[in-house]
Amino acid sequence: MPTRILPAVGDADAARSVTTLLSQLPDAEPVAPVADSTQLVDTLARLAAESVDELPEVVVVHERIGPVPALELIREVALRFPAVGVVLVTSDASPGLFQAAMDYGARGVVALPLSYEELASRVQAVAQWSVGVRRHLGAGGDVFTGVGGTVVTVSGAKGGVGVTLTAIQLALAAQASGRSTALVDLDLQTGDIASYLDVQFRRSVVDLAAITDISPRVLADAVFRHDTGLALLLAPAEGERGEDVTDRAARQIVSALRSRYEVVVIDCGAQIGGAGAAAVEMADRALLVTTPDVVAVRGAKRAVRMWDRLQIRKAEETTVVVNRHTRATEIQPPLIQKITGTAVAATAIPAHFKELQSVVDAGRVHELENKSSVKQALWGLAGELGLVKVPEGAAQKAGGRFRGGDRGSVSFRRRREG
Incomplete structure (x- = not known):
């Protein structure tokens, strides 16, 4: 041969x-x-x-x-x-x-x-x-097939804008639709995914940082399999250990995950170091979460400009997600798009924290009720990003659920050049 x-x-x-x-x-x-x-x-x-x-x-x-x-x-x-x-x-x-x-x-x-x-x-x-x-x-060995999955990073314009909740719900939506999904916490000093999902696990992303050959078995040992089916790669319990995850290590880890899962969602937090920057650069979709207030939008603009200066990602390759949106808010998504120079997700996340408080306090965010308008909007966002498998006949029905008068999200038409 x-x-x-x-x-x-x-x-x-x-x-x-x-x-x-x-x-x-x-x-x-x-x-x-x-x-x-x-x-x-x-x-x-x-x-x-x-x-x-x-x-x-x-x-x-x-x-x-x-x-x-x-x-x-x-x-x-x-x-x-x-x-x-x-x-x-x-x-x-x-x-x-x-x-x-x-x-x-x-x-x-x-x-x-x-x-x-x-x-x-x-x-x-x-x-x-x-x-x-x-x-x-x-012979059926547990070896990579080489088909690359979709990597989505979720970063914050500033702290407290809802990055972790967004990342978790996007991953849950992808997993629930039948796609093998990994959720990674690269907010290395202050990551909270373990707390949000009531997980106690000794291994973390740091355990992969010094490994030059991340085999399927090594990766499986570092990942925690959640009850929802999500594969979790968590931030270290001791924040100072996050310094061990260099940009080179992050590239290796993201590449290994991309080879094993159809969807990889990465929580980068609001303060992006070398590891987070490498993940954003490698991502198929880079999301930047903001709230519709002056301080957060200014933070989003600073982040976009910094990514561009450091050649991490261009503004037009970044998608801003507007969280805690209301129709009465003076700053609306089209204005945020104009200020940041980015794309803005058509699905905005409504400001209904009362729906979230009990599951957040209990560390059971994965048990958020289906009727929650926040969950509906975030899962709608997952569909907009192409992270979920939607039966052809159900696509139009799902799309209509998140439009116009529905209080679960806000959609708007964006002008596109050409």
């Missing part, structure tokens, strides 16, 4: 050189090279969605790749597509680089200038390893 090899090379001349040499290897079947990290991940995701067997056995990553650096790209491929073996081609043949490549998930390193013998040896060894992993997959 021929070995399928996918080169990932940013430089056109280097791509031709690598592809020519790969085509000379015995039983090798090089495919058209990809020119950047995004194209590589998208190609692998498309193939993985069909079947693990459609993935190439070997990916050759040249050091001249971008925009994601080669080592970071290798880490993402290794976490999301573990049945694929990665070989790094680099001009740095030092022991330090070799060790770093192994830590990031590479199965082999080949030095530049390329040698036929060295390349053939590495590719053949990695191909054999890949075949063994796929044989294990066929």
Whole structure:
């Protein structure tokens, strides 16, 4: 059986050189090279969605790749597509680089200038390893399938705007609709998800911070399975330990979760450090929760500008969620959209704290009644974000429930350019 090899090379001349040499290897079947990290991940995701067997056995990553650096790209491929073996081609043949490549998930390193013998040896060894992993997959082992889930981060314009409640209800809605869902507390110093869901669990996100290879078993050991079916990855009980979760660790953790769950909801809190920033940058949807008051909206504007300055996320890629909304409020969603320059969710969350007080005080937020207008609005928001599986016939009925005169939420039409 021929070995399928996918080169990932940013430089056109280097791509031709690598592809020519790969085509000379015995039983090798090089495919058209990809020119950047995004194209590589998208190609692998498309193939993985069909079947693990459609993935190439070997990916050759040249050091001249971008925009994601080669080592970071290798880490993402290794976490999301573990049945694929990665070989790094680099001009740095030092022991330090070799060790770093192994830590990031590479199965082999080949030095530049390329040698036929060295390349053939590495590719053949990695191909054999890949075949063994796929044989294990066929036997029903607990291994990643490589199909990436949807990651949603929930951050606050300031403290007390309802970030944790929003994150929990979005995750509950996704889980209840039949999607495997993880809820992560990256509010590392003051996270309250455990208190809101009446959970006592010794492990936390910190237990994954120092692990360079987060296998399914390691991840399962760190996650708490809640009665609702949610997989919880909690903040540490001792807030000072949150400093151990670096931005690099957060990237590894989010990538591992994305590979295991259809939906990953991350509570980033109101004060975002390196770990939270990495999660926001990686997210498919980044939500910023605000209340319709001057202080909170100013906070939202500051957060959006900071994310843009630090190149974490552009304003137009951020969605503001308006919590505690009333029609009598002077600051309405269209004004917030204009001030922040972001998208604003069509579903606003009503100001009905009395519905929440008893379940919040009891630590049983997951038992909030279905008739609660706050719950209806938040689950409607989950539908708006595409986090829930909604039967086709029920979609229109659900959409109508959260419109216009319903006190559970407020919808409005936003102007869209083009």
